[in-house]
Amino acid sequence: MMTDKEKVSISKFMSRILRHQPDSIGISLDENGWANVQSLINGMNKANRNVSLDDIKEIVATNDKKRFKFSDDYTKIRANQGHSVEVAVEMEKTIPPDILYHGTATRFLASIKSEGLKPQKRLHVHLSSDKETAMKVGQRHGNPVILTINATKMHNDGLDFFLSDNGVWLTSIVPVSYIFNF
Numbered sequence: 543m544m545t546d547k548e549k550v551s552i553s554k555f556m557s558r559i560l561r562h563q564p565d566s567i568g569i570s571l572d573e574n575g576w577a578n579v580q581s582l583i584n585g586m587n588k589a590n591r592n593v594s595l596d597d598i599k600e601i602v603a604t605n606d607k608k609r610f611k612f613s614d615d616y617t618k619i620r621a622n623q624g625h626s627v628e629v630a631v632e633m634e635k636t637i638p639p640d641i642l643y644h645g646t647a648t649r650f651l652a653s654i655k656s657e658g659l660k661p662q663k664r665l666h667v668h669l670s671s672d673k674e675t676a677m678k679v680g681q682r683h684g685n686p687v688i689l690t691i692n693a694t695k696m697h698n699d700g701l702d703f704f705l706s707d708n709g710v711w712l713t714s715i716v717p718v719s720y721i722f723n724f
Contacts, residue, residue, distance in 0.1 A: 544597060553601050555591055556582075557609055560621040575629035576618040608708030623706040626663045633704040633712070638693035642669040642711050644721075645680030648687050655724055659689070659716035666704070666712035669693070690723045691716055 544552070559582070564571050567585030571577050579595065586593050598619070602610045612619050623631065644659055644667070659667045670676045673688055680686030696716070697703060704712040 544600065549601055549604065552586075552591060552593060552597070553605055553609065555586070555589075556598075556601065557621060557624070559585070560610065560619065561624045562626045564627065571620070571627065571629055573630055575620040575625060575631045576613065577620060579612070579617055579619050582619060611707050622708045623666065623668070623710050623712055625665050628665070631706070633706060635702050636705045638669075638697055638703040638705075638711055639671055640692075640694045642671060642691040642693040643673050643676035644669050644689045644691060644716070645676035645678065645683075645686055646689065647680060647684030649684055651687065651724065654689070654721070655718065658718040658721065659691075661714065666714060667716050669711040669713065669716075671709070671711065688723075689721050692720045692722065696720045 559567055559569070560571070560575070560577060564577060567582075567589050569577050569581045569585045579598065583593055583595060583598065595616070599612075599616070602612060602619070609621055609624070610619055611622055620629075620631065625631070646654065661667050668679070669691060670679070676688045677686055680688060693703065693711075696713070701713055701715075706712060
């Protein structure tokens with residue numbers, strides 16, 4: 543049985559592998575971000591992260607952020623969102639709620655005020671439907687601030703939204719004109 547500390551450590555390692563660096567343990571992702579589970583286990587074990595299929599199932603089931611998803615037969619796994627490697631996670635365009643939120647740090651406000659929200663090294667800008675989640679995200683980056691996004695106007699103006707399996711709203715960019723409460 544893994545301790546909570548071990549689960550967090552392995553979850554963070556899996557996030558890095560499945561979102562950003564699959565090649566660092568010798569695995570590959572298909573065009574939709576799926577990795578072969580046995581290859582992931584073998585690669586993690588070679589990297590001294592001794593895990594079994596049951597360990598990974600437990601991490602996926604108990605991860606509070608629901609970062610990962612198994613295929614129905616447990617032979618494939620992927621991160622739900624947050625990739626910096628080019629993948630096309632299968633998501634349908636979705637009509638967003640009127641307002642969405644983005645948590646960030648105050649040190650980034652000047653850049654956001656001039657350029658809007660960009661995905662940076664990721665494929666999408668991440669937004670949340672509640673202020674509490676946005677605050678938690680912002681706190682990870684420094685002195686937090688929550689930006690309010692006029693998602694309905696963005697959608698009506700032709701910008702696409704996607705809702706990941708773990709409830710994170712994704713879009714390609716948020717221009718300044720859709721952000722209020724600076």
